[in-house]
Amino acid sequence: MSYVVTASPHLHSGDSTPRIMWNVVLSLVPVVAAAAWFFGPTALLVVLASVAGALLPERIWGRRSATRDGSAAITGILLALTLPPGIPLWMAFLGGAFGIIFGKLVFGGLGQNVFNPALLGRAFLQAAFPVAITTWPVAGGPWWGLRGDTFAIPFASPQPLDTVTAATPLGLMKFEHKGTPLWDLMLGTTGGSLGETAALVILLCGGYLALRNYLNWRIPASIFLSVAIFSGVLHLLDASRYPGPLFMIFSGGVVLGAVFMATDMVTSPVTHGGCYVFGAGIGLLVVAIRVWGGLAEGVMYAILLMNAVVPSINRITQPRVFGTREAA
Amino acid sequence: MRALLRFRHGVHPPERKERTAALETRRMPYPPEVVLPLRQHAGKPAIPLVKAGDRVERGDKIAAADGYVSVPIHASATGTVAAVGLWPHPDGSYDQAIRIAVEPWSAQAARPRLVPEWRGLSPREIVAAVQEAGVVGLGGAAFPTHVKLSPPKDKRIEALVVNGCECEPYLTTDHRTMADFPDRVLLGVRLMMKCLGVPKALFGIERNKPDAIEAIRRALPGDIDVEVLPLTVKYPQGAEKMLIQALTGREVPSGKLPLDVGVVVQNVASVATIAEVFETGLPLVERIVTVSGNGVRKPANLIVPVGTKLRDLLDACGGLSDDASEIVSGGPMMGVSQRDLETPVSKGTTGILVLTEAEAQRNRTYPCIRCGHCLDACPVFLNPQLLGSLALKARYGEMEPLHLRDCMLCGCCSYVCPSHIPLSQIFAAAKTAIRKAKTTEPAKAPA
Structure with missing residues (x-):
């Protein structure tokens, strides 16, 4: 009779990396469903195209059965949620593939990447297809109707759009100085990307992940606080030029970014102190880009910029070792 | 002094104490042979005082303390010394041990007091x-x-x-x-x-x-x-x-x-x-051992003669179930897997666990996803994530300033790691490597 010999501990919490990842996917299902509710079946097609784009390179070049750990699926879904509903599917596919190849695989795959792959995919699309990615159809209209040139042939000259397009609340604010009722922002009955409209759904899903300890609540909390403080100060200085904190938080991608993008475990700090610094930095950058930058929205760049400094944040926020006054 | 009644961090593993918590301690019968390793304590191993063929009685000193940080070892049963030599040790190695063939039918009788009455002692x-x-x-x-x-x-x-x-x-x-x-x-x-x-x-x-x-x-x-x-x-x-x-x-x-x-x-x-x-009036010759886990038929809290082989101990608990797969000496968080049922119970053995295939954890390892759960678990507030990545690259020198020496190998980080990275095992190996480097370095350096 022979016995198994392993190193201690001989117990485990039962958690696993795929389990965390698939829980995140699960928590994204209601967000995708909300997108489908507002933007029709097109939304689901965009999600599918982006997920397929993310899974394909992971399958080809990733680790053995890497597609099964769920992380590439998250990248695909998250990327889709940052895209306008009417985006041609081939672009969504390309964005997913770019995010995984250049945002993850080139670094060495799962756990090795510096930048959030979904946001890198979006940054690529924004640079490559600036028009397609800023064309926002209005919510509502016939539910079954396509919201843009969904089935465009890759790299062909874009068809003239005959759908009604509208500016996002942020675009309205930035370029026309028009506000949007807060309630519309929270429920999502406004223009915008697939996943940035239904703030309440996103918050509920994030709450689920935080309860299961699959999401560090300190990151979204400090992002919201930081956005609120910086935009609140500006609003107090000049209310006519700068929108108030609630508008800043609930418009655009702040909620989606704070709950699902900034909290990506791989690309966020490991220390609690670091999470506060990271969140505060993102909030500051979001407000700065929105208020003084040329873009209406700044969440993507804010998170990517802070991703880059995560190693430094980790280094300066090491916990104090038990029985010492110094950090490790 | 202010009692907090708790500490920060740590983990909540399943307790699994219900199988034995209510069982009163009982005495197990004497095994046919006991094996007493000379190294059963921290410090210097004891020096044997007996040789093969000597007859010893329960409580007799059979090995003397070697210096101050050492203790003697006493016969845990009456019998004849069979051999003094290498034997499987609970830490997984082979080490010097005294084997005693226990006299069958011996009364293991009460003896005159070997330890003095404490009253009146300074x-x-x-x-x-x-x-x-x-x-x-x-x-x-x-x-x-x-x-x-x-x-x-x-x-x-x-x-x-x-x-x-x-x-x-x-x-x-x-x-x-x-x-x-x-x-x-x-x-x-x-x-x-x-x-x-x-x-x-x-x-x-x-x-x-x-x-x-x-x-x-x-x-x-x-x-x-x-x-x-x-x-x-x-x-x-x-x-x-x-x-x-x-x-x-x-x-x-x-x-x-x-x-x-x-x-x-x-x-x-x-x-x-x-x-x-x-x-x-008898020296330390027996101790209480919990025998538990789903792989043992009759879990128990037993009073066991020190040196009882795992084979005899497990037999006294109804034997192993068919799906028994791993035998651990000590608790599941820090205990040592045993590969040989000839290994004896030593003075430091708190329990023997027999884990079934389902209880024994063998999971696929994933890359670190920097979730930070190990930092939340570490009771001495180290950064196991960083230490682990350094250790895997054999950058042991950089681990020392990060307070690796404060790691007590409690296993909390491994317990929570969703990627199943065996962090505490890695740290044990790193500690050994650092100790080795320190003992060999001065020899190399010119005096």
Whole structure:
């Protein structure tokens, strides 16, 4: 009779990396469903195209059965949620593939990447297809109707759009100085990307992940606080030029970014102190880009910029070792 | 001193104590052979005094202490010395051990008192008797008890801390010791307080043992100051530094000892053993061992002669189930997997667990996803994520300034890691590598 010999501990919490990842996917299902509710079946097609784009390179070049750990699926879904509903599917596919190849695989795959792959995919699309990615159809209209040139042939000259397009609340604010009722922002009955409209759904899903300890609540909390403080100060200085904190938080991608993008475990700090610094930095950058930058929205760049400094944040926020006054 | 009754971080593994927690301790029959390793304690191994063919009686000294930080070893059964030589050791190696063929039908009779009566002895004489009786810490580390009872003169000791936490899952030896022998435990507390000359004892027990807390409280004598403090159930509450923080609010400084914050910590089983050797007059020749896990048919808390082979111990517990797959000496968090049923129970063996295929954890490892759960678990606030990545690259030199020496290999980080990275195993290997490098370096350097 022979016995198994392993190193201690001989117990485990039962958690696993795929389990965390698939829980995140699960928590994204209601967000995708909300997108489908507002933007029709097109939304689901965009999600599918982006997920397929993310899974394909992971399958080809990733680790053995890497597609099964769920992380590439998250990248695909998250990327889709940052895209306008009417985006041609081939672009969504390309964005997913770019995010995984250049945002993850080139670094060495799962756990090795510096930048959030979904946001890198979006940054690529924004640079490559600036028009397609800023064309926002209005919510509502016939539910079954396509919201843009969904089935465009890759790299062909874009068809003239005959759908009604509208500016996002942020675009309205930035370029026309028009506000949007807060309630519309929270429920999502406004223009915008697939996943940035239904703030309440996103918050509920994030709450689920935080309860299961699959999401560090300190990151979204400090992002919201930081956005609120910086935009609140500006609003107090000049209310006519700068929108108030609630508008800043609930418009655009702040909620989606704070709950699902900034909290990506791989690309966020490991220390609690670091999470506060990271969140505060993102909030500051979001407000700065929105208020003084040329873009209406700044969440993507804010998170990517802070991703880059995560190693430094980790280094300066090491916990104090038990029985010492110094950090490790 | 301010009792916090808890410590920060740590984990909540499943307790799995229900199979043995309510079972009264019982005595197992003498096995046909006992094997007593010379190294059963921290410090120098004992020096054998017997040779093959010698007849020894239960309680006879068969190996002498080698210096101060060492204790003698006594025959745990009457019989004939079969051999002195290499034998499987509970730590997984082979080491010198004395094998005794136990006399069948021997009465293992009561003998004239070998340990003197404690009344009338000075503290110093009690401490000497404790060493002579071979008493070591029975919580697992097996540090010689007499050393802990004689702190250097320049350290002011304010209190004795009694460790009744038993935070390792499955184990119920300390629990049963407190519930079944509260008077013995409190006699041990009295003796230790006398040796240390302290006015106060703090008795920490995890809240999941209400019957033990109740038994100890009921048996409290009026003439000594013993405070029983029920503590939060969390692993590793029984680690010295965590326990001291929970009971006194003090942090033992890195690299220092409990003495440096004015306390001495003793495991409740060691406390009971001190009383037992003075009560019975017999040196440490047996201990209580929890045998549990789903792989053993009749789990039990057994009084076991030191040196009993796992084979005989498990036979006394109904044998193994068909799906038994892993045998662990100690608790599941820090215990050592055993590969040989010939391995004996030593003084430091708190329990023997037989895990089934389903209980034994063998999972696929994933890359670190930097979730930070290990930082939240580490009771000494290290960064296992960083240390682990350095260790895997063999960058051991960079691990030392990150306080690797403060890691006590409690296993919390491995327990929570969703990627199943064996962090505590990696750290144990790194510690060994660093120690080796240190011992070989001076030889290389020109003098």
